Amino acid sequence: MKLENAVVLITGANRGLGLAFAKEALARGARKVYAAARNPASITLKGVVPVKLDVNNPEDVARVARECADVTLLINNAGVAEMGGFLSDDAEAMLRRQLETNLFGPLRLSRSFAPVLANNSGGGIINVLSIASWITGPILATYSATKSAAWSMTNALRQELTSQHTQVLGLHVGFIDTDLTSNMDVPKIAPELVVSRTYDGLEQNAHQVLADEPTQQVHQALSSHPDVYLVAMDSH
Template sequence: MSITLDQSTVLVTGANRGLGKAFTEALVAAGATVYAGARDPESVTVAGATPVRLDVSDDASVAEVAARLGDVTVVVNNAGIGRGGSVLTAASLDGFREELETNTLGPLRVTRAFAPVLAANGGGAVVNVLSALSWATSPAVGGYSASKAAAWSLTNVTRGELREQGTLVVGVHVGYLDTDMAAHVEGPKLPPEDLVAQVLEALENGDEEVLGDDTSRFVKSVLSGPPAHLVV
């Protein structure tokens, strides 16, 4: 199940900045037709992409877009948020709920809505942007990590369910990216363009997983070890 990018019509969620913007730019450059989804479509600045109003945390918004964009062959579930803080001592669980709505239920909503569209168009692909924190965690990012862990599990579930209709499902794991979301973090950060290049290559090759950097490769390698190794 390989994807020919210059013959693809792609929806990118969270396309107005960071990794989403990098996906949008690279896909336009590769010759794809690109719908750039964002809560505020006026914030999409990539020439050659079509801005689309889309809130992945809202059922009606996702359903409306799926009904309108019947030519989509590839979905990139990129939209994500990070609220930070301890899930045990935070004043409320509202931040964690927001992370679950966007990071976990968001990709699931979009995939559910577009699965029939992809089937009608020959199968296509779904790309889920996950994280090395799908597998490892720390108290400062407990909610984000839990939301991405659930998204990883759902990626595996949807891969199995969509295989029969010929849809490739790609899970993307990476440590810190050099974007606004990780601006406060010190240490190695992968340029988003580098990760995008790996994902587009995976689509063209029909690969189901991308481990984008040394961090994600290391964390996956210790999954079979003691649980303490997965807490930073």
């Protein structure tokens, strides 16, 4: 789908990658951009419509779906990350907290906006995933599990929404140069570049975008049939 004349809703749009998504949507000619955050006063970008939204609050999600019935592109960007492995004392609590935002948040939004998108000729959904959807380690083990779950959900939603012509795109990327990674001494990619590549993929009808070189290398190493997950299990 094209960004020109699209009506875009972005979660977690007050900073970092979400803010970059909002800026580039406007630059590419989106007709309207809803910038969602728990505190709408934190939305300072000119040209967007601030929206109060806590993705963990089902009532918030339902209200926004009613009030923003012209949306043609949903970007599930809001997410959280906590450091820790599965053998840490608070592993279960960490996992539950992150699942609530990283899995159930996008699921709530996608379910609520699926009929909205259907009414608006199908449209699209972008789910912000991670290189951690495929590889993990003790530092980000619980976070990685939530992104793996979100990747699986994205693939299933893509199949379920095919009949209403909704494009579902999974964005995979490593470390992004935002305030969330400011204290991490690792290679990072600029959020503007991630967004540009993601929107390019959307406009080329892609199913996924591998936004940086580490993610591309990991994906290539996973399988000789990298798109096998696009096929439903019951189709074999």
